Amino acid sequence: MAIETGSNIGVSFDSARKEPPRFFRRFLLRLRQSRDKEPRALCTQLLSERGEASQTVLAQELISIYEALNDEQRLEFFEMLCREFGTNEAALCDAAGDYQRSPSAATYQLLAAAMESPRRKLFLRINTAPHGMQTLVAMRERVGRLLKKHPELGPLDADLKYLFCLWFNRGFLRLDRIGWNTSALILEKLIDYESVHEINGWPDLRRRLAPDRRCFAFFHPALANEPIIFVEIALTKDLVGELDPLLDLNAPVLAPEEAETAVFYSISNCLDGLRGISFGNFLIKQVVVDLGSELPGLKHYSTLSPLPRFASALRDNSNAEGFTRGRISRLLSEYAARLVQEAKTPDSVDALFHLLKDPLTHRDVLAKPLHRLALAYLTQARVKDHLVDPVERFHLSNGARLERINTFGNARPYGLSDSFGIMANYRYVPEEFEENHERFVCDGTIRVSTQLLQECRTVARLWLEPKPAKAHAIVVRNSREQL
Numbered sequence: 001m002a003i004e005t006g007s008n009i010g011v012s013f014d015s016a017r018k019e020p021p022r023f024f025r026r027f028l029l030r031l032r033q034s035r036d037k038e039p040r041a042l043c044t045q046l047l048s049e050r051g052e053a054s055q056t057v058l059a060q061e062l063i064s065i066y067e068a069l070n071d072e073q074r075l076e077f078f079e080m081l082c083r084e085f086g087t088n089e090a091a092l093c094d095a096a097g098d099y100q101r102s103p104s105a106a107t108y109q110l111l112a113a114a115m116e117s118p119r120r121k122l123f124l125r126i127n128t129a130p131h132g133m134q135t136l137v138a139m140r141e142r143v144g145r146l147l148k149k150h151p152e153l154g155p156l157d158a159d160l161k162y163l164f165c166l167w168f169n170r171g172f173l174r175l176d177r178i179g180w181n182t183s184a185l186i187l188e189k190l191i192d193y194e195s196v197h198e199i200n201g202w203p204d205l206r207r208r209l210a211p212d213r214r215c216f217a218f219f220h221p222a223l224a225n226e227p228i229i230f231v232e233i234a235l236t237k238d239l240v241g242e243l244d245p246l247l248d249l250n251a252p253v254l255a256p257e258e259a260e261t262a263v264f265y266s267i268s269n270c271l272d273g274l275r276g277i278s279f280g281n282f283l284i285k286q287v288v289v290d291l292g293s294e295l296p297g298l299k300h301y302s303t304l305s306p307l308p309r310f311a312s313a314l315r316d317n318s319n320a321e322g323f324t325r326g327r328i329s330r331l332l333s334e335y336a337a338r339l340v341q342e343a344k345t346p347d348s349v350d351a352l353f354h355l356l357k358d359p360l361t362h363r364d365v366l367a368k369p370l371h372r373l374a375l376a377y378l379t380q381a382r383v384k385d386h387l388v389d390p391v392e393r394f395h396l397s398n399g400a401r402l403e404r405i406n407t408f409g410n411a412r413p414y415g416l417s418d419s420f421g422i423m424a425n426y427r428y429v430p431e432e433f434e435e436n437h438e439r440f441v442c443d444g445t446i447r448v449s450t451q452l453l454q455e456c457r458t459v460a461r462l463w464l465e466p467k468p469a470k471a472h473a474i475v476v477r478n479s480r481e482q483l
Helices: 020-033 039-048 052-067 071-084 089-101 105-115 117-127 132-146 150-168 182-195 201-208 280-294 308-315 324-329 333-343 350-357 365-380 390-397 413-419 430-443 452-462
Strands: 001-008 010-014 174-177 214-218 228-237 261-269 300-303 401-404 424-429 445-447 475-476
Touching: 001 071, 039 052, 039 071, 039 117, 052 117, 052 132, 071 132, 071 150, 089 105, 089 413, 117 132, 117 150, 132 150, 174 280, 174 445, 182 201, 182 214, 182 280, 214 280, 261 280, 280 390, 308 365, 308 413, 324 333, 324 350, 324 365, 324 452, 333 350, 350 365, 365 401, 365 445, 365 452, 390 424, 390 430, 401 452, 430 445, 430 475, 445 452
Parallel strands: 261 300, 401 445, 445 475
Antiparallel strands: 001 010, 174 214, 214 228, 228 261, 300 424, 401 424
16 A cells, blocks of 8 residues: 655555554654645754654655745745755854864764754755755756855855765766667767767767767766766777868768777766766776777877867957967967968958958968967966866866867867867877876976977967066976976
8 A cells, every 4th residue: 555645755554554553654744744844844854854764755855845946936945055054153163172172083073073064964865865866966056057146055056066076986987888779868868968069960979879989978876867977989090180070970980990099079068067076087097998998909099179268268368377469479470471461451460360250261371370379378378377278177187198289170160169170189198197197286287299399389488478487387298398
């Protein structure tokens, strides 16, 4: 026999009994009463409930109530969680004082308990309900949309992020290869979640899953059929600098055993509620290991990556650490005459921006200037002393090196808009992972290939203002030389 106690809640008991146990009848009565309570009262009740079974049912009831709230009510709910379920600052100060005066296991445990907000405990209990994890991830996604206008929700976002860093630890994630025979539900989600190069329907997806392509995704056991992050890879003979051959539906299919290079051309995070939690570093390194085992003939692992902020950074000459007009002028000095002649404008900087209104028409004139400017963007430009480009930061922090810059590697409208068509190759050499990572994280050293070294020296010299400032360090793999 089953007793329906609320939305999506079914609880069963021994059918041989004529009525449920007395304790269970009391619990059902309290649960029915909770349906008329405000979310705050139900949160308080969930925190005070000691029985695991009752916690799970109450958590499901709270989820049902939360999902029925409109946008305005959800904002009020979030504000209430921040206001009334945060850390008790007085108790925290007292516990910290006790530990400072008398450090011991006992005072440390009291301090640790005081540091954990009731809000975190509430989220832990919500997670016991079916679809609890899914609800919390969606909740953080919604909070993220509100943060700009409602910064007071920051502690709520921080608590959820803290728990997700624990729950989505690499040890809990499962790496699966995605193929054409994968469930249609997951394949549809790949189409929806692709955030780098749009998948235009099923024929496009099928080509991306052909024998000379690979797709891998991380999954979490609490989120069934929900990819967390996925990477798309092309198996090629040589390093690829242009996007179109990789996305061409009619491109010939290479036999996998003939491939010598694996090109990572798209990495997409799927769930906005997990923003700020790093999965890609584990994903790439694990895929390199798996591909090496599957295809021993592979010699090189590289990316074909966008420069998503290059165009905006080049136009922003108000950033003292970025492309000031003086820097652009010095970087263009070698190409100024041809730029001025092509644009029929006396100033080289004005000429550049005039030609960039239609870069494909002037690609022969723009190719070398853009290559130099892109290299300056990747190696010298900063915002608050950090590299401007998020894709570059990701790959360098994972131990890659900057291998090559490809002008007009992506001539599609979004590529021209974001980066005037420029793409970059970052190369992953397993033997270099650790050293490259440590040097980049510790002192900001950027590892570049031998073929870029001389141009990097030129860029570093031209980047300097008339009153010299220190140029950022660049390291090349073979010579170990630094600028």
